[in-house]
Amino acid sequence: MENNILEVKKLDVYVPVGEKNYKAVHDVTFSVREGEIFGIVGESGCGKTLTALSIPELLSDGIFQSKDSLVFNNMDIHNLSTKEKRNIYGKDISMIFQEPMTALNPLVSIKKQVEESLRLHTDMSKTQRYDRVRECLQEVGIHNVDSVMEMYPHELSGGMRQRVLIASAVICSPKLLIADEPTTALDVINQNQVINLIRKINKTYGTAVLFISHDLKAVSSLCSRMAVMYAGTFVEQGPVRDVFFNPCHEYTKGLLSSIPTADKKGKKLECIPGKVPSINESKEACPFAPRCKKAVQLCYVNTPEKKIISPEHYALCHFPEIKE
Numbered sequence: 001m002e003n004n005i006l007e008v009k010k011l012d013v014y015v016p017v018g019e020k021n022y023k024a025v026h027d028v029t030f031s032v033r034e035g036e037i038f039g040i041v042g043e044s045g046c047g048k049t050l051t052a053l054s055i056p057e058l059l060s061d062g063i064f065q066s067k068d069s070l071v072f073n074n075m076d077i078h079n080l081s082t083k084e085k086r087n088i089y090g091k092d093i094s095m096i097f098q099e100p101m102t103a104l105n106p107l108v109s110i111k112k113q114v115e116e117s118l119r120l121h122t123d124m125s126k127t128q129r130y131d132r133v134r135e136c137l138q139e140v141g142i143h144n145v146d147s148v149m150e151m152y153p154h155e156l157s158g159g160m161r162q163r164v165l166i167a168s169a170v171i172c173s174p175k176l177l178i179a180d181e182p183t184t185a186l187d188v189i190n191q192n193q194v195i196n197l198i199r200k201i202n203k204t205y206g207t208a209v210l211f212i213s214h215d216l217k218a219v220s221s222l223c224s225r226m227a228v229m230y231a232g233t234f235v236e237q238g239p240v241r242d243v244f245f246n247p248c249h250e251y252t253k254g255l256l257s258s259i260p261t262a263d264k265k266g267k268k269l270e271c272i273p274g275k276v277p278s279i280n281e282s283k284e285a286c287p288f289a290p291r292c293k294k295a296v297q298l299c300y301v302n303t304p305e306k307k308i309i310s311p312e313h314y315a316l317c318h319f320p321e322i323k324e
Contacts, residue, residue: 002033002034002036003033003034004031004032004033004034004071005032005033005034005072005073005175005176005208006031006032006055006070006071006072006176006208006210007031007069007070007071007072008028008029008030008031008055008067008069008070009029009067009068009069009070009071010027010028010029010067010068011025011027011028011029011051011054011065011066011067011070012025012026012027012028012065012066012067013025013047013050013051013054013059013063013064013065013232014063014064014065014066015050015062015063015279016062016063017279017280020280021064022279022280023232024047024050024063024232024279025047025050025051025054025065025232025233026232026233027233028047028051028229028232028233028234029234030227030234030237032176032208032209032210033208034175034206034208035202035206035207035208036208036209036223036224036225037198037199037202037208037209037211037222037223037224038208038209038210038211038223038224038225038226038227039211039212039213039219039222039223039225039226039227039240040052040210040211040212040213040226040227040229041213041214041215041216041219041226041227041228041229041255042214042228042229042230042255043214043230043276044214044276045276046229046230046231046232046276047229047231047232047233048180048181048212048214048229049098049180049181049212050063050232051212051229052095052178052180052210052212053180054067054070055070055093055178055210056089056093056095056178057085057089058095072088072092072093072175072176073092073175075088087121090117090120090121090172091117091120091121091172091174092172092174092175092176093174093175093176093178094117094168094169094170094172094174094176094177094178095169095177095178095179095180096162096165096166096169096177096178096179096180096182097165097180097182098180098181098182098184098185099184099185100153100158100161100162100164100165100185101153101154101158101161101185103165104153104161104164104165105153106152106153106154107152108152109149109150109151109152110137110148110149110150110151110152110153110156110164111130111133111149111150113164113168114133114136114137114149114164114167114168114171115129115130115132115133115171116168117168117171117172118132118133118171118172121172122172132171133149133167133171134146134149136167136170136171137149137163137164137167139167140163140164140166140167140170140197141163141193141197142160142163142164142167148160148164158185158186158187158190159186159187159189159190159193159194162182162183162185162186162190162194163194163197165182166182166194166197166198166201170201170205170207173205173207174207175207175208176207176208176209176210177198177201177207177208177209177210178209178210178212179198179209179210179211179212180212181212181213181214182194182198183195183213183215183218184214191215191218195218195221195222198211198222199222209222211223216255216256216259217259219240220240220244223240224239224240225237225238225239225240225312226238226239226240226243228243228249228251228252228255230251230276230287230288231276231277231287231288232287233287233316234316235249235251235252235288235315235316235317236248236249236251236252236313236314236315236316237312237313237314238309238310238312238313238314239312239313242309242310242312242313243313244256246309246313246322246323247321248307248309248313248315248317248320248321248322249288249315249316249317249320250288250292250293250294250317250321251272251288251291251292252315253321254270254271254272254291255272257269257270258270258271258272272291273291274290274291275291277290284303285299285300285301285302285303286299286300286302286303286304286317286318294319296318296319298318299318302318304316304317304318307320309322
C-alpha cells in the first residue's frame with residue numbers, strides 16, 4: 001500500500017468581509033502520496049490558492065483556517081511548535097508561487113535568494129552553498145549561471161524568474177512541492193518547459209507535488225490523481241483517467257467541454273453560463289445548481305452528499321451521471 005506524504009482532513013478557510021467572516025474553503029479532504037503528483041483544478045475564485053496556502057500556513061492576516069488534521073510525513077503539523085514548523089516549511093515542504101515578479105525580492109540578488117533556504121536549514125559553508133546554488137540553477141535549465149547569480153529579478157525574463165523560483169523551492173530537496181499555478185504568467189513555450197521541469201523533479205528526486213491549476217491539459221499530462229474544486233469545495237475527485245473519461249459532475253463536464261481540441265477547430269467552444277458565487281453568497285444546497293443545466297428543485301434546497309463512483313472516485317452531486 002502506498003504511503004501518504006500529506007493528509008488534509010476537513011479543511012475550512014474563513015475570509016473576513018466587512019465585520020463578518022465567510023467560509024471560502026469548505027470541508028476539503030485529500031491526500032498526496034509519496035512520489036505522486038496530485039492536481040487541483042477549477043476556475044479563478046474557487047479556493048484553490050487558499051487551499052494551497054493553508055498547508056504551509058501562508059494565509060494573509062485576517063484569513064484563518066480550521067481543520068480536523070493536517071498530517072505531513074506522519075506528523076500532525078497542528079500539534080507542532082512554531083520552531084518545529086519552521087524546520088519543516090521551506091525545507092521539507094516548499095512552494096512555487098504563480099507570479100514570480102512579486103514572489104522574488106527586487107532588491108536581493110538571485111544567488112542570495114536561492115541560497116536562503118540553505119542558510120536557514122543547513123550547516124553548509126559559504127562555498128558549499130555557492131556550489132549548490134550554481135548546481136541547482138543549472139538543473140532548472142538556466143544557462144550563464146555565474147552571471148545570472150549576480151543579477152536581480154527585473155533583469156530576467158518571466159520564464160527565467162519562474163525557474164529561479166523553482167530552484168529556490170527545490171534546493172533543499174523537499175518531500176512535498178506545492179506548485180500554485182506556476183505557468184499562469186508565462187507564454188506557451190515557457191509553460192511547457194516549466195511543466196516538464198516539474199515532471200523531471202518528481203521523477204528524479206521522488207518529490208511529491210501538489211499541482212494547482214486551471215489548465216486541465218496540464219493536469220492530464222502531469223498528474224495521477226486530481227480534484228475538481230468549485231465554490232470552495234471538491235465536487236469531484238479521483239484518478240485523472242477516471243475523471244477525464246468518466247466525468248460525473250456537471251461542472252467537471254463543463255470544464256472538459258471548454259478545452260480547445262483539434263476536432264473543435266473553427267467551432268464555438270462551449271462555456272459554463274453564469275459565474276462562481278461570491279464569498280458572501282449562501283453555499284447552502286448545491287452551489288453549482290444556478291449554473292447547472294440539469295438542476296431540479298432538490299438541488300436548490302438540499303446539500304448533496306458524496307456519491308461513490310469507484311473506490312477512489314466520487315462526485316458531490318444528487319444525480320451524478322455514471323457510465324456503465
